[in-house]
Structures are given as structure tokens and as C-alpha cells.
Amino acid sequence: MSNLFQTYGRWEIEPATASGSWMTDVCGKKYLDFTSGIGVCNLGHRPKQVEEAVLTQLNQYWHVSNLFTSSKQEKAAQLLAQVAGMDRVFFANSGAEANEGAIKLARKATGRTKIITFINSFHGRTFATMSATGQDKIKHGYGPMLETFVYVPYNDVEAVKNAMGEDVAAIMLEVVQGEGGIHIGDQEFFNEIEALCQKYGALLVIDEIQTGIGRTGKPFAFQHFGLQPDIVTAAKGLGSGFPIGAVIGKEKLGEYFGPGSHGSTFGGNPISIAAAIATMEAIFQREQLEEVIEKGNYLINQLNDQLGKLPFVHDIRGLGLMIGIECSFNVAPVLAELRKNGLIVLQAGEKVIRLLPPLTVLKSEMDEAVQILTSIMQKNNDAVKA
Numbered sequence: 001m002s003n004l005f006q007t008y009g010r011w012e013i014e015p016a017t018a019s020g021s022w023m024t025d026v027c028g029k030k031y032l033d034f035t036s037g038i039g040v041c042n043l044g045h046r047p048k049q050v051e052e053a054v055l056t057q058l059n060q061y062w063h064v065s066n067l068f069t070s071s072k073q074e075k076a077a078q079l080l081a082q083v084a085g086m087d088r089v090f091f092a093n094s095g096a097e098a099n100e101g102a103i104k105l106a107r108k109a110t111g112r113t114k115i116i117t118f119i120n121s122f123h124g125r126t127f128a129t130m131s132a133t134g135q136d137k138i139k140h141g142y143g144p145m146l147e148t149f150v151y152v153p154y155n156d157v158e159a160v161k162n163a164m165g166e167d168v169a170a171i172m173l174e175v176v177q178g179e180g181g182i183h184i185g186d187q188e189f190f191n192e193i194e195a196l197c198q199k200y201g202a203l204l205v206i207d208e209i210q211t212g213i214g215r216t217g218k219p220f221a222f223q224h225f226g227l228q229p230d231i232v233t234a235a236k237g238l239g240s241g242f243p244i245g246a247v248i249g250k251e252k253l254g255e256y257f258g259p260g261s262h263g264s265t266f267g268g269n270p271i272s273i274a275a276a277i278a279t280m281e282a283i284f285q286r287e288q289l290e291e292v293i294e295k296g297n298y299l300i301n302q303l304n305d306q307l308g309k310l311p312f313v314h315d316i317r318g319l320g321l322m323i324g325i326e327c328s329f330n331v332a333p334v335l336a337e338l339r340k341n342g343l344i345v346l347q348a349g350e351k352v353i354r355l356l357p358p359l360t361v362l363k364s365e366m367d368e369a370v371q372i373l374t375s376i377m378q379k380n381n382d383a384v385k386a
């Protein structure tokens with residue numbers, strides 16, 4: 001019997017080593033990893049520059065607490081703020097914690113409690129972020145949620161207008177809904193939301209936990225749409241696998257997060273900060289980000305060529321290297337077949353195969369992944385026809 005709470009539907013693979021886009025399991029079988037630890041290892045597994053930064057920090061000190069001055073936290077904050085076009089940063093340990101901080105900050109700064117979020121959104125597993133999440137299955141059995149949130153359909157301008165008012169503290173959204181099925185927001189939808197926030201004095205909070213740190217070919221996905229959020233949250237890709245989250249805010253919010261107003265023992269710990277600085281220095285380079293867009297377009301085109309005509313493939317969509325293949329059925333069995341054939345991918349919602357390869361993925365690796373996907377999906381097609 002396992003001593004673990006069985007909170008995860010685990011796969012049959014136990015990793016032994018991983019490097020770049022590849023993983024080898026304890027039986028010696030090699031896999032192409034198109035999950036990046038769920039959008040975390042954006043530079044691939046064990047990137048050299050992050051390893052070196054972490055080893056240097058390990059040889060200096062591990063933990064001292066946030067009571068000490070930290071020029072390294074300052075540097076990480078400066079990198080994040082600069083690239084986001086914002087001013088203030090609070091470091092947490094995870095995506096949910098970053099969103100929790102954003103929700104607290106939005107409520108405190110506006111003196112209001114109502115926050116609009118979206119159906120099919122995902123914001124985390126703490127009580128506030130679970131409440132913010134627009135998916136019933138995440139909340140099942142936990143009793144009454146925080147009353148702060150109202151949920152409206154994504155990409156539905158009229159629904160947002162109807163929910164909006166002087167009592168709204170914030171609109172909180174993902175630019176691409178990740179867990180909910182790779183749904184990309186429209187420019188018009190985002191423009192209207194920004195205008196509504198300005199009209200009613202509400203804050204625009206963008207959850208970039210999955211979309212941020214170069215995943216979509218910009219440092220943050222909101223930058224594809226020219227948005228100017230008040231608060232942005234980041235986590236996953238920020239530490240290349242070392243746990244870290246961040247609340248990034250505009251200067252005007254600084255006064256609401258003063259001494260004693262929020263905190264975390266481990267938030268911004270030296271090891272994760274060292275990893276984050278090295279990660280950001282590698283990812284936030286123009287050529288690196290342009291390559292992500294080129295690779296994303298290449299992968300989507302290849303997938304369209306090979307899979308687009310299959311009758312059960314409804315849509316292939318994405319932004320940068322965050323790509324979804326929407327099918328007409330639950331894709332879990334297809335994912336299992338892909339793993340058996342050496343390709344690890346994710347599910348988003350019930351019917352979407354989600355690809356989150358590392359941003360450093362090679363063309364040859366994308367070709368190999370497309371070839372495995374094509375052979376398994378074609379087999380599936382033949383089975384349906386037979």
C-alpha cells in the first residue's frame with residue numbers, strides 16, 4: 001500500500017535522469033518530454049547556466065529568511081519588473097501562492113471584494129485560488145467557496161459587461177486558458193476588459209503562471225495583445241524547476257503591501273532566486289523569444305499537415321510553444337499510447353492534447369514528436385473505421 005494520499009493519477013513511468021528535451025526512466029527507456037514538467041522546465045531539463053547558478057548559491061548559503069537584505073532578490077525583482085513594464089514584486093513559492101497574493105492585493109488596494117474570473121479558468125488549489133477557478137470538478141466536496149468570485153464565459157464581452165460594476169475589485173484572467181483546454185483570448189475581448197477596468201476603477205490581474213516566462217514567445221502572453229495589467233502573476237517557468245512564484249504589480253499598489261501585510265518563510269529563497277535569475281537571463285533575449293514563435297508556428301503547421309484531416313481532430317491551436325490538439329473524445333487513452341511509444345504529452349480539459357515542449361526544443365525533436373503523434377492518431381483512426 002502506498003503511504004501517499006492518492007491525489008494524482010500517476011503515470012507508469014519513473015524518471016531516472018533527464019536532460020534537455022529527453023528523459024530516461026528507471027528501466028532505461030528514453031522519452032521525448034513534451035510536458036516540460038507542466039510548463040516549468042522551459043530551458044529543458046537541467047540547463048547548464050541554471051545548474052551553475054544554483055551550485056554557486058548552494059556553496060554560499062541556503063536559507064536565511066526574508067528579514068535580511070537580499071541584492072539577489074532585488075535583481076530578480078528588477079528583471080521581472082523591467083520585462084513586464086511594471087514596478088513591484090513579491091516572491092512566493094508557487095503559482096497558487098502568487099495568485100493568492102494577487103487576490104489579497106487587489107482586495108486591499110480597491111477596498112472591494114468582488115472579482116470576475118472565467119469559466120474553464122484555473123488559478124490554483126488554495127481556498128482563494130480554488131474559489132477563483134471556473135471549474136466545478138476542482139471544488140467538488142470542499143463545501144462553500146469564497147464568495148468573492150463571479151464566473152463568466154471566456155471571450156464573451158457582453159457577459160463581462162453585465163457582471164461589471166463599481167463593486168468589482170478586479171478582473172482576473174489567463175491570456176491562454178491552459179488547464180481549461182488551450183483557449184486563447186480575443187484581442188477585442190481583452191480591449192473591452194481593459195476599458196471596463198479603467199471605467200470602473202477595477203484592477204486587471206493577469207495569471208501568467210503557465211503562459212509566462214517565454215512560453216508563448218513573449219516574456220508574458222499579455223504582451224501579444226498590448227495590455228497593461230495592474231497585477232501579473234508568474235511561477236512555473238520562472239525557476240526552471242526550483243519552486244518560486246511572483247506577484248508583479250504597478251507602483252501605485254506598493255503602499256498596500258507594506259511591512260507585515262503579507263509574507264512567506266520560503267518565498268524568494270536563495271536557491272530558487274539564483275535559478276530564476278539565470279533562467280530569466282537566458283529566456284528574456286529577443287532571439288530566444290523569436291525562436292519560440294518560429295518553432296511554435298512550425299509545430300502547429302506540421303501538426304495541421306499530418307493530423308488536420310483526421311475526422312476526430314476538431315482544432316489545432318496555440319500561441320508560441322503552448323499548443324492544443326482538440327479531439328472529439330477523451331484523449332487519456334491516446335496519451336497512454338503516446339507514452340508507450342516514447343512521447344510524453346499532457347491533457348487539457350477532457351478532449352485536448354496539450355504540448356508544452358521546452359523552448360529549447362530542436363526541429364528534429366519536433367519532427368520526431370509529430371511522427372509519433374501521427375502514427376498513434378492514425379492507428380486510432382483506423383480502429384474507429386474498422
Ligand SMILES: Cc1ncc(COP(=O)(O)O)c(C=O)c1O
Binds near residue numbers: 178179207210211
Ligand atoms: C494558470 C495557472 N494558474 C495557477 C496555477 C497553479 O500553480 P501551482 O500548481 O504552482 O500552485 C496553474 C497550474 O497549473 C496554472 O496553470
